[in-house]
Amino acid sequence: MNRRFxxxxxxxKTLNSLDGTQRAKSNPFLFTRxxxxxxxxxxxxxENFARILNRPAFAxxxxxxxxxxxxxxxxxxxxxxxxxxIQEEEQMFAKEYxxxxxxxxxxxxxxxxxxx
Amino acid sequence: MHKGSQFLPGTKRNSPIIxxxxxxxxxxxxxSRLLEQELVDRLKNGDELAFKYVVETWQDMVYxxxxxxxxxxxxxxxxxxxxxxQAYESVSQFKGDSKFSTWLYRITVSKALDHLRKKKxxxxxxxxxxxxxxxxxxxxxxxxxxxxxxxxxxxxxxxILFQAIEKLPENQRVAFTLHKLEGLSYQEVAEIMETSLxxxxxxxxxxxxxxxxxxxxxxxxxxxK
Numbered sequence: 001m002n003r004r005f006x007x008x009x010x011x012x013k014t015l016n017s018l019d020g021t022q023r024a025k026s027n028p029f030l031f032t033r034x035x036x037x038x039x040x041x042x043x044x045x046x047e048n049f050a051r052i053l054n055r056p057a058f059a060x061x062x063x064x065x066x067x068x069x070x071x072x073x074x075x076x077x078x079x080x081x082x083x084x085x086i087q088e089e090e091q092m093f094a095k096e097y098x099x100x101x102x103x104x105x106x107x108x109x110x111x112x113x114x115x116x
Numbered sequence: 117m118h119k120g121s122q123f124l125p126g127t128k129r130n131s132p133i134i135x136x137x138x139x140x141x142x143x144x145x146x147x148s149r150l151l152e153q154e155l156v157d158r159l160k161n162g163d164e165l166a167f168k169y170v171v172e173t174w175q176d177m178v179y180x181x182x183x184x185x186x187x188x189x190x191x192x193x194x195x196x197x198x199x200x201x202q203a204y205e206s207v208s209q210f211k212g213d214s215k216f217s218t219w220l221y222r223i224t225v226s227k228a229l230d231h232l233r234k235k236k237x238x239x240x241x242x243x244x245x246x247x248x249x250x251x252x253x254x255x256x257x258x259x260x261x262x263x264x265x266x267x268x269x270x271x272x273x274x275x276i277l278f279q280a281i282e283k284l285p286e287n288q289r290v291a292f293t294l295h296k297l298e299g300l301s302y303q304e305v306a307e308i309m310e311t312s313l314x315x316x317x318x319x320x321x322x323x324x325x326x327x328x329x330x331x332x333x334x335x336x337x338x339x340x341k
Contacts, residue, residue: 007339011331014280015324017273018296022265026179027193031171034200041201 152216159207171200174217177298178224180265184293185228186235187261187278195231199224214307221308225290232286263297280330288323291316 027033052058158166175196182195202223210219260275281289287309294305306316 007332007335010335011328014273014277014331015327017270017277018263018266020267021263021270021274021297023176023298024180024183024192024264026175026196030175030179030193030196030200031168033193034171034197037197038201038204 153212156207156210156212156216159204167204170203170216170220174220175200177217178220181221181224181294181298182228182231183263184297185225185290186231187282189264191231191235192228195224195228198231199227202227218304218307221294222310225294225308229286229290265297276331276334277327280327280334283330284323284326288319288326291319292323292327295320 053062155166155170159170178199179192179196182199183189183192186192186195199220203220210216261278262271262275263278266274281292284292290309291305294300294308295302300308302316302320303313306313309316
C-alpha cells in the first residue's frame with residue numbers, strides 16, 4: 001500500500017514538474033536566418049525548374065515533341081511547294097496556248113472551231 | 117490613411133515602426149486590434165520592417181511552442197523558421213477572424229506536427245533499410261530532452277514527463293503542450309485548435325490519464341529493478 005502511494009506521489013510530482021516553466025528563448029539571429037532562407041527559397045524555385053527540365057522523363061519527351069513538330073512543318077512546307085509547282089505548270093501551259101481566260105472559254109473556242 | 121496609424125508611426129512602405137514590446141498590456145483591446153490590422157496590411161504590402169517586427173515580437177512564443185512539440189532545439193529552430201516563412205507567404209489568407217498570435221500558433225503547431233511526421237517516416241525507412249542491410253547507420257532513439265526553461269530541481273522529472281508526452285496522440289500532445297508550456301487557458305487552446313472548449317477539456321482529461329498510466333508503468337519498472 002505504502003509502495004503504491006509512493007508511485008502515485010512520484011507520478012503526481014512528475015506531472016506537475018512543468019509548472020512554472022519559463023519560456024525558452026529563441027536564437028537572437030532568427031530573423032537573419034529567415035531572411036537568408038527566404039532568399040534561398042526564391043533561388044531554389046528557379047533551380048527546381050531547371051532540375052525538372054533536366055529530368056530524362058521530361059527532357060526526352062520534349063526532344064521527341066520538338067523533332068515531331070519539325071517533321072510536321074517540313075512535310076507541310078513540302079506539300080505547299082509541290083502545290084505551287086503544279087500551279088506554275090498550269091500557268092505556263094495556259095500561256096503557251098494563249099488561254100488567258102478560264103478553262104470553259106477555252107473549251108468553247110475549241111468546240112466552235114470544230115463546227116462546220 | 118488607416119485609423120490605426122496613430123499607433124504605428126509612418127505608414128509608408130518600409131518606414132520605421134516604433135512599437136512597445138508588449139503593446140497588448142499598454143493599450144486597449146480595440147486599439148490592439150487596429151494595430152494588428154495595420155500590421156497585417158503592411159505585411160500584405162511586403163513591408164520587410166513589419167515582418168521583422170512580427171519575428172522579433174513572437175519568435176520566443178513560436179520557438180517555445182515548436183520546442184514543446186518536437187522536443188529538440190535544432191528541430192524547433194527549423195520549425196520556427198518555417199512557420200514565419202509560411203506566415204509571410206500566406207498573410208493574404210489571414211482574414212482577421214482571430215488574433216494574429218492565434219493564427220501564428222496554428223501555423224507553428226501544424227509545421228511542428230508535419231516535422232514530427234517527416235521524422236517518423238525517415239525513422240521507419242531507416243529501420244527498413246537496416247533490416248535489409250542497405251543502411252549501415254544505427255537507428256538512433258532521441259535522447260532525453262531537457263527544456264531550457266525548467267528549473268534545475270525539476271529537470272530530471274520533466275525529462276521523464278517529456279518522454280511520456282512523446283507517446284501521446286497528436287491532438288492530446290498539442291493541447292497539453294500549449295496549456296502547460298505556453299501557459300494558455302483552455303479557451304485559448306480551443307481557439308488555436310479550432311474546436312470547442314468542452315473538447316479541449318475532454319482532450320486534457322484524456323491526456324492526463326494517459327500520462328498517468330505511462331508514468332505509473334515507468335515508475336513500476338524502476339521499482340522492479
